[in-house]
Amino acid sequence: MSTATAAEFRGLTKRFGDVTAVEDVSFSVRPGRITGLLGRNGAGKTTTLRMLLGLAQPSAGKATVFGSPYQELPDAARRVGVSMDGVAPIPGTTGYRDLLIWARMLGVPGARVDAVLEQVGIAGSANRKLNGYSTGMRQRHALAAALLADPELLVLDEPANGLDPDGIRWLRDFLRSLADEGRTILLSSHLLAEVEQTVDDVVILQRTLRYSGPLDELVSQKQESLENRFFDLVGAATGGQNDA
Numbered sequence: 001m002s003t004a005t006a007a008e009f010r011g012l013t014k015r016f017g018d019v020t021a022v023e024d025v026s027f028s029v030r031p032g033r034i035t036g037l038l039g040r041n042g043a044g045k046t047t048t049l050r051m052l053l054g055l056a057q058p059s060a061g062k063a064t065v066f067g068s069p070y071q072e073l074p075d076a077a078r079r080v081g082v083s084m085d086g087v088a089p090i091p092g093t094t095g096y097r098d099l100l101i102w103a104r105m106l107g108v109p110g111a112r113v114d115a116v117l118e119q120v121g122i123a124g125s126a127n128r129k130l131n132g133y134s135t136g137m138r139q140r141h142a143l144a145a146a147l148l149a150d151p152e153l154l155v156l157d158e159p160a161n162g163l164d165p166d167g168i169r170w171l172r173d174f175l176r177s178l179a180d181e182g183r184t185i186l187l188s189s190h191l192l193a194e195v196e197q198t199v200d201d202v203v204i205l206q207r208t209l210r211y212s213g214p215l216d217e218l219v220s221q222k223q224e225s226l227e228n229r230f231f232d233l234v235g236a237a238t239g240g241q242n243d244a
């Protein structure tokens, strides 16, 4: 890889009218590692990822992938695999058919569909309609779609949401195997105990950046759990979201 970081966020700010969702956030995502973007509901995680992917325009600052804004990155859709809410499948489509449509859009061979279905462990359900999938199966399906083009970077918004304990353990091992192959993973989550067992680096967001760096430096500073360090950095909940 030619650039030293897989993704960079510099002074990134996003305002929605009177609401500042993300304020002056800067951090780097190191290649070949799993980075967890953590924050409570409304902390600005999804907005940050959307700005990285060119889906939301920053009010100030910038985000780059492999050194370029996403929109200017050659072959971006194949180099960056994304799992994020907001892309609805065609109603009544089977899992297989949905992935085949994505494969054609990405210009990858149809055989990749079988490969990713096997990888995420839902090949046996591929001929079922997607609207009958459980939450866990939907998460695996979304991951399969993200993997179709064999991307260098995976951006996963809340990939553990809705997974049962088996699914969570599977996801952890699966993400680690992807990172061991040299891929970079940036995932958002509010499941702190889960993340503690999954990620190498941590970014804590509460509108502003509260921490970015290796997980072990964060938790070993005080020999405490990620959860305790998280609340040290973002403060206790006051009932409102997106508190300063």
Ligand SMILES: Nc1ncnc2c1ncn2[C@@H]1O[C@H](COP(=O)(O)OP(=O)(O)OP(=O)(O)O)[C@@H](O)[C@H]1O
Residues within 6 Å of the ligand: 016, 019, 020, 021, 039, 040, 041, 042, 043, 044, 045, 046, 047, 048, 190, 241, 242
């Ligand atoms: N399109 C939008 N229009 C107006 N406000 C928005 C929009 N998108 C996000 N926001 C606001 O920006 C803030 C950050 O939202 P965001 O979805 O990025 O947080 P999050 O950390 O991903 O939260 P969650 O864990 O609940 O998904 C919230 O106050 C949210 O209401």
